[in-house]
Amino acid sequence: MNSNNLLSGFTILLALQFICTWLVGIAHIAFPAPLLGMMVLAVLLILNIIKVEQIEAICTLLMDKLSLFFVPGVVSSIVYIELVKKEAVPLFLAVCLSTTIIIVGTGLFLQFLLKIKEAKKHA
Numbered sequence: 001m002n003s004n005n006l007l008s009g010f011t012i013l014l015a016l017q018f019i020c021t022w023l024v025g026i027a028h029i030a031f032p033a034p035l036l037g038m039m040v041l042a043v044l045l046i047l048n049i050i051k052v053e054q055i056e057a058i059c060t061l062l063m064d065k066l067s068l069f070f071v072p073g074v075v076s077s078i079v080y081i082e083l084v085k086k087e088a089v090p091l092f093l094a095v096c097l098s099t100t101i102i103i104v105g106t107g108l109f110l111q112f113l114l115k116i117k118e119a120k121k122h123a
Contacts, residue, residue: 002057005054005056005057005058006057006058006061008054009054009055009056009057009058009059010058012050012054012055013041013055013058013059016037016040016041016044017033017034017037019037019040020033020034020036020037020040021033021037023036024036039109041055042109042110042113043113046113046114046116046117047117
């Protein structure tokens with residue numbers, strides 16, 4: 001892992017994020033730009049427009065530091081501890097349901113993309 005790999009990978013991810021944020025903004029759609037960015041990245045990886053090697057170093061670094069991104073949210077939830085206690089069941093259900101929906105949706109989307117890739121191989 002050298003600095004050129006990290007910088008080029010970070011540039012690719014940042015450019016995708018910028019483009020998707022811009023697209024969501026000009027289209028005035030209620031869709032999270034980071035999610036659109038991940039979907040576009042998945043498509044670009046499957047179609048080999050972006051090679052895994054180009055972003056592997058920065059993705060590994062970001063995944064290694066992922067837990068740090070949760071610290072501010074967890075610490076700030078202490079301010080609302082009474083509300084969290086009061087609404088614990090709905091919060092728990094919302095987290096479980098949304099996580100399940102995201103995992104299932106992501107799996108179905110990737111299966112769809114892989115079927116397209118296989119169809120292109122055999123065509």
